[in-house]
Amino acid sequence: MKKLFFIAFLSLLAVSCGKYEEGPGISLLSKKNRITNVWSLSSRMTNSQTTNLSNSTWKVEINDDETYNSQATYLGIPFLNESGIWKFSTDKSQLLTTPSGSSNTDSWEIIRLTKDELKLKYISGGDTIVDTFTGQ
DSSP: OHHHHHHHHHHHHHHHHOOSTTOOSOOSSOHHHHHOEEEEEEEEEETTEEOOOTTEEEEEEEOTTSEEEEEEEETTEEEEEEEEEEEEOTTSSEEEEEETTOOOOEEEEEEEEOSSEEEEEEEETTEEEEEEEEEO
16 A cells, blocks of 8 residues: 555656656656756757857856846857846746846746756747756
């Protein structure tokens, strides 16, 4: 009986923890612990087509104190240096960022969140963009 209860409990736990489209289904780390990292853009899909990133870099540091720093370069020339605050949406399905000195909040749908991989989807100018970041 204990074995059956344990299997049923684990099954329920696995189903209830699967918040993101690409997983993970279950994690012992909290979502905040998993998202807190230094992330580097490793791939981008625009309307399901691979985008060439060979001339660009993008690094985002998401801190435990709910601040972030974002830096990007193209052809070695810096074009983004932004800091601000971040939080999860109420249901933790989205990452919300607000740059310092701004009242505008950007929303990113979280597709995958592990301690080593962060996948975000957003709409820009009618294009659907999926960015995949790897943790350092």
